[in-house]
Amino acid sequence: xxxxxxxxxxxxxxxxxxxxxxxxxxxxxxxxxxxxxxxxxxxxxxxxxxxxxxxxxxxxxxxxxxxxxxxxxxxxxxxxxxxxxxxxxxxxxxxxxxxxxxxxxxxxxxxxxxxxxxxxxxxxxxxxxxxxxxxxxxxxxxxxxxxxxxxxxxxxxxxxxxxxxxxxxxxxxxxxxxxxxxxxxxxxxxxxxxxxxxxxxxxxxxxxxxxxxxxxxxxxxxxxxxxxxxxxxxxxxxxxxxxxxxxxxxxxxxxxxxxxxxxxxxxxxxxxxxxxxxxxxxxxxxxxxxxxxxxxxxxxxxxxxxxxxxxxxxxxxxxxxxxxxxxxxxxxxxxxxxxxxxxxxxxxxxxxxxxxxxxxxxxxxxxxxxxxxxxxxxxxxxxxxxx
Amino acid sequence: xxxxxxxxxxxxxxxxxxxxxxxxxxxxxxxxxxxxxxxxxxxxxxxxxxxxxxxxxxxxxxxxxxxxxxxxxxxxxxxxxxxxxxxxxxxxxxxxxxxxxxxxxxxxxxxxxxxxxxxxxxxxxxxxxxxxxxxxxxxxxxxxxxxx
Ligand code: SF4
Ligand code: SF4
Numbered sequence: 001x002x003x004x005x006x007x008x009x010x011x012x013x014x015x016x017x018x019x020x021x022x023x024x025x026x027x028x029x030x031x032x033x034x035x036x037x038x039x040x041x042x043x044x045x046x047x048x049x050x051x052x053x054x055x056x057x058x059x060x061x062x063x064x065x066x067x068x069x070x071x072x073x074x075x076x077x078x079x080x081x082x083x084x085x086x087x088x089x090x091x092x093x094x095x096x097x098x099x100x101x102x103x104x105x106x107x108x109x110x111x112x113x114x115x116x117x118x119x120x121x122x123x124x125x126x127x128x129x130x131x132x133x134x135x136x137x138x139x140x141x142x143x144x145x146x147x148x149x150x151x152x153x154x155x156x157x158x159x160x161x162x163x164x165x166x167x168x169x170x171x172x173x174x175x176x177x178x179x180x181x182x183x184x185x186x187x188x189x190x191x192x193x194x195x196x197x198x199x200x201x202x203x204x205x206x207x208x209x210x211x212x213x214x215x216x217x218x219x220x221x222x223x224x225x226x227x228x229x230x231x232x233x234x235x236x237x238x239x240x241x242x243x244x245x246x247x248x249x250x251x252x253x254x255x256x257x258x259x260x261x262x263x264x265x266x267x268x269x270x271x272x273x274x275x276x277x278x279x280x281x282x283x284x285x286x287x288x289x290x291x292x293x294x295x296x297x298x299x300x301x302x303x304x305x306x307x308x309x310x311x312x313x314x315x316x317x318x319x320x321x322x323x324x325x326x327x328x329x330x331x332x333x334x335x336x337x338x339x340x341x342x343x344x345x346x347x348x349x350x351x352x353x354x355x356x357x358x359x360x361x362x363x364x365x366x367x368x369x370x371x372x373x374x375x376x377x378x379x380x381x382x383x384x385x386x387x
Numbered sequence: 388x389x390x391x392x393x394x395x396x397x398x399x400x401x402x403x404x405x406x407x408x409x410x411x412x413x414x415x416x417x418x419x420x421x422x423x424x425x426x427x428x429x430x431x432x433x434x435x436x437x438x439x440x441x442x443x444x445x446x447x448x449x450x451x452x453x454x455x456x457x458x459x460x461x462x463x464x465x466x467x468x469x470x471x472x473x474x475x476x477x478x479x480x481x482x483x484x485x486x487x488x489x490x491x492x493x494x495x496x497x498x499x500x501x502x503x504x505x506x507x508x509x510x511x512x513x514x515x516x517x518x519x520x521x522x523x524x525x526x527x528x529x530x531x532x533x534x535x
Contacts, residue, residue, distance in 0.1 A: 177477070177481045261473055265514050336479075343476075
């Protein structure tokens with residue numbers, strides 16, 4: 001069995017000799033020439049996804065004013081940021097909503113900063129001997145503040161359930177608009193291009209893995225919240241529904257609005273469309289089999305959002321081949337399907353990452369530590385339930 | 388035979404005139420009303436399909452203009468800002484008439500104005516607010532009829 005190491009692949013990247021394919025190309029090659037050929041000839045496979053990622057936000061450091069202030073309440077364009085950390089540090093979450101302006105949230109502030117626009121900072125403080133000032137107002141720009149880095153607790157969900165609505169009213173959700181009486185089905189992954197579906201057991205993805213984040217280079221910081229690798233898998237090792245997740249970190253200042261877009265889901269709130277791409281080193285035949293995955297090999301569970309419970313009823317499993325065809329059959333009836341994550345941008349990301357590697361601008365990283373391979377998801381019970 | 392989809396905007400004074408009646412009787416057109424939005428005493432908006440001989444359609448459209456009715460071709464009903472659109476596909480979920488479609492292999496958002504019934508559902512379904520409708524625009528802002 002052909003095996004390679006990451007160090008060997010990096011040597012080839014440095015020499016400009018590495019063979020890099022996007023995940024859809026790898027799947028096509030495996031179909032024509034077999035998995036063995038992929039293992040022997042391909043060094044790296046690039047993936048991509050561009051979808052709404054609510055669990056995102058940025059740490060910002062504004063610099064010190066004179067006299068200095070220990071900010072305790074911070075607003076950016078009237079969107080509250082969390083300031084319960086050191087004096088001029090704050091965390092602005094993507095889904096935090098503006099106090100007054102409709103359809104505007106933390107993600108919109110971050111996108112404006114990224115586009116070089118001035119953002120109004122308002123901060124108040126209780127005043128201390130070392131930080132006497134009690135309030136400040138200023139216009140800040142990304143270039144003028146000290147640090148701005150994304151630190152996202154949960155991104156790049158490995159698969160995600162599709163959504164339908166059995167109820168008699170239209171539901172406006174983070175899974176988009178769901179029309180009554182099974183009017184449509186929405187799904188949100190990039191299927192065979194999706195990062196964690198090309199290495200389903202996270203053999204090559206761990207803490208410290210370098211990746212594409214919002215148009216810049218970022219890293220895996222930790223496992224994401226609700227990381228659940230114990231989700232049941234199909235015969236290809238693919239979890240059938242939301243499973244592993246990643247916590248990602250990267251420099252906002254280096255990102256691009258092409259891969260970073262504020263979103264507002266009607267009736268739900270703000271979110272962030274974010275581009276993520278991960279390179280998968282094809283170390284052996286097992287990984288070659290993983291990256292050869294097609295939309296037909298990946299299934300997800302269809303959930304009924306018409307039932308407002310934690311455990312929404314499952315209405316069956318569907319492959320992304322079916323979902324991406326534009327319609328599926330449910331109880332003998334055809335239902336139209338729509339994606340929420342951009343398949344087009346996912347491919348652009350995979351191609352851009354491929355380009356970086358081919359040009360020697362992006363070397364692969366060895367994970368510093370693996371991500372948990374087992375997990376149990378805990379539920380939150382309200383006080384009256386626990387007793 | 389030709390089919391043209393147009394929006395008519397008219398003020399209260401034109402409202403009394405039996406517009407569709409004239410289109411049928413005087414110009415021999417087949418008229419299909421797709422959407423009507425009439426605010427009594429203020430403004431009326433009608434989305435119509437007109438079917439007939441090209442010359443009759445042209446004559447009918449100039450009759451409408453002479454009556455002070457603003458005519459906008461259907462291409463202008465829904466405007467998609469291509470710079471903000473991220474081709475996510477969320478809008479296609481609510482478009483019953485399938486005027487908005489996103490399909491393999493390009494996965495580019497495609498808009499077919501001839502299928503659009505100006506229902507407006509896609510406007511709020513778009514998470515980046517890239518879609519705008521001109522259907523309910525006030526008459527003053529409507530493009531001049533001679534562009535039709
Ligand atoms: S207005 Fe209605 S019919 Fe026209 S594109 Fe939007 S959803 Fe489709
Ligand atoms: S929902 Fe908006 S951003 Fe998404 S494809 Fe439609 S127009 Fe483009």
